[in-house]
Amino acid sequence: MRLIFKNLNVLRSTINAIGMSFEIQEIVESAGTNLPNLFDFSSFGVLWKEGPTLYLYQEESCPPSFTEEVAKNMISVLTILGEESVDVNQLNLQVEKRRLKPKQILMDPQATLKSHLTLPLAAEGEISGCISLNSDQPNAFDAQDLQFFSVIGYQMAATLKHFQRFSSIKNIAIYDTLTNLYNRRYFEERLGVEVKKAFHSGSFLSLVMLDIDHFKKVNDTLGHPVGDQVLCEIGSLLKKSVRKKDTVARYGGEEFILILPDANLDASFMIAERIRRSVEKTSFEGGQAQINLTVSIGISNVPTHRARSKEELVKMADLALYEAKGGGRNRVCVFDSTQRRTE
Amino acid sequence: MEEKVDVVSVAKEDKKEKWSADLVLDLYSNLLVEIWEIVSALLGESILELIFALAIKKLGDKYPFLALMKVSEEGISLDALKEHCRNMAPIEIHRGFQGLINHLFHLFSALAEGVISRELFPKVLPKVREAERIISQK
Numbered sequence: 464m465r466l467i468f469k470n471l472n473v474l475r476s477t478i479n480a481i482g483m484s485f486e487i488q489e490i491v492e493s494a495g496t497n498l499p500n501l502f503d504f505s506s507f508g509v510l511w512k513e514g515p516t517l518y519l520y521q522e523e524s525c526p527p528s529f530t531e532e533v534a535k536n537m538i539s540v541l542t543i544l545g546e547e548s549v550d551v552n553q554l555n556l557q558v559e560k561r562r563l564k565p566k567q568i569l570m571d572p573q574a575t576l577k578s579h580l581t582l583p584l585a586a587e588g589e590i591s592g593c594i595s596l597n598s599d600q601p602n603a604f605d606a607q608d609l610q611f612f613s614v615i616g617y618q619m620a621a622t623l624k625h626f627q628r629f630s631s632i633k634n635i636a637i638y639d640t641l642t643n644l645y646n647r648r649y650f651e652e653r654l655g656v657e658v659k660k661a662f663h664s665g666s667f668l669s670l671v672m673l674d675i676d677h678f679k680k681v682n683d684t685l686g687h688p689v690g691d692q693v694l695c696e697i698g699s700l701l702k703k704s705v706r707k708k709d710t711v712a713r714y715g716g717e718e719f720i721l722i723l724p725d726a727n728l729d730a731s732f733m734i735a736e737r738i739r740r741s742v743e744k745t746s747f748e749g750g751q752a753q754i755n756l757t758v759s760i761g762i763s764n765v766p767t768h769r770a771r772s773k774e775e776l777v778k779m780a781d782l783a784l785y786e787a788k789g790g791g792r793n794r795v796c797v798f799d800s801t802q803r804r805t806e
Numbered sequence: 807m808e809e810k811v812d813v814v815s816v817a818k819e820d821k822k823e824k825w826s827a828d829l830v831l832d833l834y835s836n837l838l839v840e841i842w843e844i845v846s847a848l849l850g851e852s853i854l855e856l857i858f859a860l861a862i863k864k865l866g867d868k869y870p871f872l873a874l875m876k877v878s879e880e881g882i883s884l885d886a887l888k889e890h891c892r893n894m895a896p897i898e899i900h901r902g903f904q905g906l907i908n909h910l911f912h913l914f915s916a917l918a919e920g921v922i923s924r925e926l927f928p929k930v931l932p933k934v935r936e937a938e939r940i941i942s943q944k
Contacts, residue, residue, distance in 0.1 A: 543916045580918050609921050613850045
């Protein structure tokens with residue numbers, strides 16, 4: 464009886480740990496850390512259909528042949544459960560090796576999979592993968608193990624479902640639905656963080672504001688679907704033109720904005736020029752016609768322009784963009800402090 | 807007179823067949839409820855619902871009457887199926903259910919090897935034999 468209570472307590476803390484995790488790897492880690500207190504096993508696996516990825520938490524001395532057998536078995540169970548078969552060679556394998564057996568006992572290098580419990584990760588009738596406890600010993604698991612493992616599986620499936628929902632809500636909240644770039648709301652948030660960082664560390668930060676010249680004409684003459692397509696194409700062109708750490712967002716309408724951390728004026732001017740030239744060179748698809756477009760770009764920079772807030776930095780980039788438009792379009796203008804005086 | 811005897815014997819035969827259809831239906835219905843109770847305690851209702859749905863889908867083409875079984879997290883209901891099958895040949899009902907149970911066992915073994923079967927066999931096997939006995943008596 465005492466043993467059952469002990470096991471129930473371990474089960475409870477395992478479930479709590481899973482429920483409090485924030486990403487799949489963390490779930491596997493929390494489960495893996497707690498499971499040895501409940502079961503004797505050589506390998507614990509989570510096969511996640513998306514990817515597809517197999518997370519394995521297993522005995523340090525587990526031979527590669529055993530790992531492969533576990534992977535094949537999990538794929539086979541998923542297939543039996545009516546899911547599309549996964550090629551074991553295409554599986555993204557993430558293995559976490561731990562000491563699960565007593566110190567003097569190592570797994571036989573020829574060890575094979577002798578017993579397993581494999582359960583679907585199912586929530587709301589949808590299978591998102593499976594979890595598996597595996598052993599190199601025959602009949603390693605009994606009915607109580609299955610009961611406990613199914614409870615753990617339930618919690619994992621529910622938490623993972625929650626993640627999926629959360630990430631789709633998060634996507635809606637931060638991405639522009641048309642261009643798939645970040646939206647303005649996310650941009651404001653990100654800029655706040657980057658400006659603070661730049662103010663504190665004294666590092667450079669550039670803001671690049673971009674507007675498509677005469678875009679209204681595209682919408683008016685070729686229709687909004689073509690206009691939307693152009694916006695998407697320019698969006699992906701922008702994404703290709705910047706560094707990994709940069710943020711590209713749709714600011715509104717045909718306006719885009721880029722946050723370039725650690726970029727001084729020269730570097731940001733170079734990036735902006737590159738963008739301007741590649742838009743100029745690109746022929747955009749406009750149904751039966753090819754469209755040639757240009758963009759006007761304004762740049763502001765911390766600390767060069769002595770902006771005191773993120774709002775001021777945006778205003779400076781906007782003024783520079785206004786200058787580029789006024790100067791004949793298809794050009795890059797850097798904020799000029801004399802513009803501030805005319806404000 | 808001979809004709810009259812024939813009609814009576816056909817009627818008797820019909821009654822006997824209907825009687826065994828009801829019997830087989832009741833037997834399998836109790837058996838499936840029992841399987842549900844035992845396995846849901848091991849796997850949980852939502853996984854078991856999924857497994858039942860898979861098994862029914864797998865055998866649906868061969869035994870369409872199985873699709874009338876209602877499976878949810880609350881359990882299984884065979885009311886509509888029973889109503890539909892009352893006029894079916896008992897052997898057909900038996901084969902359908904036997905196929906379903908075999909496939910369920912196959913799925914249980916894929917998931918947990920012998921763990922579920924070990925719990926089920928002592929209760930399920932005598933009832934399957936009982937159904938076979940009823941069918942063979944006919």
